[in-house]
Amino acid sequence: MDPKVIEEADRAKDEANAAFKARHFAAAIAGYTQAISLNPNGNPAYYSNRAICHIKLESYGAAIADATKALEIDPTFVKAYYRRGDANFALGKFKLALKDLKLAAKAVPRDVDLKKKLEECEKEVKRQRFEEALAVPDEEVVLVSSTVDLSMMDVEESYKGPRMSGNNKDGYSFDLEFIKAMLQEFREQKLIHRRFAFEILLKAQELFKSQPSLVEISIPDDQHFTVCGDVHGQYYDLLNIWEINGYPSESNPYIFNGDFVDRGSFSVEVIFALLGFKCLYPDHMHLARGNHESKNMNKIYGFDGEVKAKYTSVMADVFRETFCWLPLAYVLNSRVLVLHGGLFSKDDVTLDDIKKIDRFREPPDEGIMCEMLWSDPSPIPGRTPSKRGVGVAFGPDVTRNFLERNKLDLIVRSHEVKESGYEVEHGGLLATVFSAPNYCDQMGNKGAFIRFNGNDMVPHFTTFDAVPHPDVKPMAFANQFMYGM
Known part of the structure; x- marks a missing residue:
């Protein structure tokens, strides 16, 4: 040469x-x-x-x-x-x-x-x-969640943090005042009592169990709806989203589109903040499963280790089971599909196929559930191998055909860091939103969220920068293998 x-x-x-x-x-x-x-x-x-x-x-x-x-x-x-x-x-x-x-x-x-x-x-x-x-057959598996006895978790008089209403004997309930006090406790790098943590976790799990794999949401003409992307344990940036756009409420509904945990070292705080609002406003706070709401990802990227460090291994198991009940996708006003990753290796997938997914499991290595969590858009027509090694890369024609087949206008997905916090691709038919600014304290990207008005369902993007956080590095609880990567 x-x-x-x-x-x-x-x-x-x-x-x-x-x-x-x-x-x-x-x-x-x-x-x-x-x-x-x-x-x-x-x-x-x-x-x-x-x-x-x-x-x-x-x-x-x-x-x-x-x-x-x-x-x-x-x-x-x-x-x-x-x-x-x-x-x-x-x-x-x-x-x-x-x-x-x-x-x-x-x-x-x-x-x-x-x-x-x-x-x-x-x-x-x-x-x-x-x-x-x-391993035992599925029908013989005893869920850890079913073995949790809340009555055995007394809240000691010495506990000085936020308290739910009620008592150890008769049980507890909570309101917005408790959630706000919890958020402040987390901001100060403190934790709530494990009894209260389990109260939130188990109540949220029951709510997810009652939902289908694909949830349909109606937004009235005079109301709005916000979609956020990956948060990845960046608790202080999550609080910033709510400072910009308001707390979740019946008049300010949200979807958080997967990957709530892992990498960022405040994942416990993030997930309890999200689940707390889910319990308060079950019809107005929505969570979709991401590829990081899974056992393998949590063991590698930090959430499993963080839960065990801050609470217990039993709680880590209950989180694993709870994540398996998370819905996989949402349809807004019969026009916008929201899912974490992307589309499919086959042309004939319909919304009914998504509804029929038996989702209570760890994500499989192939098939439509896997692809919903892992796939990415590509500018190349057709389908090409995924750069991730899982899922598929799908082109503009795949997006257009899927939308036409299912009578939809737009796909909103997350799953990828974007320099501006969002990107619109495939001729305006697909939007990516990512809500973890300066991802892992090193990427320098902005975060973003999308707001829809019910009367026209046109996406409006808001971007924001990272805010300071305590000196706890990303991946602090991750598998030691990952530090050299």
Whole structure:
């Protein structure tokens, strides 16, 4: 190859490296892609470096593809085994991750970081095998929620936090005054009593059980409705949304469109704030399931560890069961479909098919429930493999055909960081909204929410910046494996 072309490719790589160090991951991907286009089979580092950028942007399928290409060029390129192992671990594919990490460890047995990752991965594989060995038929499963005895959780006189109305013997109830006091307690980095926490959690679970997988909502002509995207444990940014747009109420209804927890280290506070308002205003506060409302994601990205640190392992199990009852989608005024991820690998899916989903389960690896939680829009017509390694990438024609088949006007989804907090795609037929500004304290993005007026159902976008929060870093409760990613 012409040495000048190789030199130009390496220069593009160096610029991409600088962008990566500055945490401009999309710019870094563009730089590595330029280097690859100039010298596609010459340097495995181009692909391996692009893979780590994809991991930072949670495009794990693209990361696996890049790491695999790097290894095709040079099977001894150890960093590519790292990257592929990281991406598979993030997807909960622990056995595949372990295989790659073992290969890397043979090449660099003294790498301390790799040794830690290998230990974490081995632990997860053992846990998975143990759970599989103990698995019982569905009809024999005893739900942890059914074993919780609230009467055994006395609220001690020494407890100084917000109190619900009632007593230990006769039970408790709560109102808006309690919820506001709870929000302030959380703001001050304190917790409510576990009895009150379980009261909210179990009441919310019963409400979700009573709802179908697809919920239809009517918005009168003279009223409005707000849709928020991912919050990801960023409690102080959640409070900021309500300071801008008002608390949820009968006259100020909301949907929060999945991924309430994980990554941000105030996920417990976020979920109890959302569930508290759900219990107060069950017909005006709505929550849709995201891909992070699942057992594997919670164990990897922090929510499971946070609940156990702040409360108990029993509560973590009750959350897992509660998340399985979350509705999967909402239709607003028979015109706007709201769901977390996106559309489907098949053309014939209808709203009735969504209604019929038996959703009380962990998300499967394929099928329409999986795709609703994981898929992403693409500018390319038709369907292409997902950059995430799960779900599908669907083009403008897929969106248009789905809307026409189901007599809808618009799809609102979340699931992806957007620099402006939102993006309108597919000729105005699809909107993404993301409500966690400066995601993970590093992305620099704005947050956004969408407001609809019932009389015309036209989306109106409001953007906002991140607000300060206490010095608790994102991922503080996450699996130790993730810190090196």
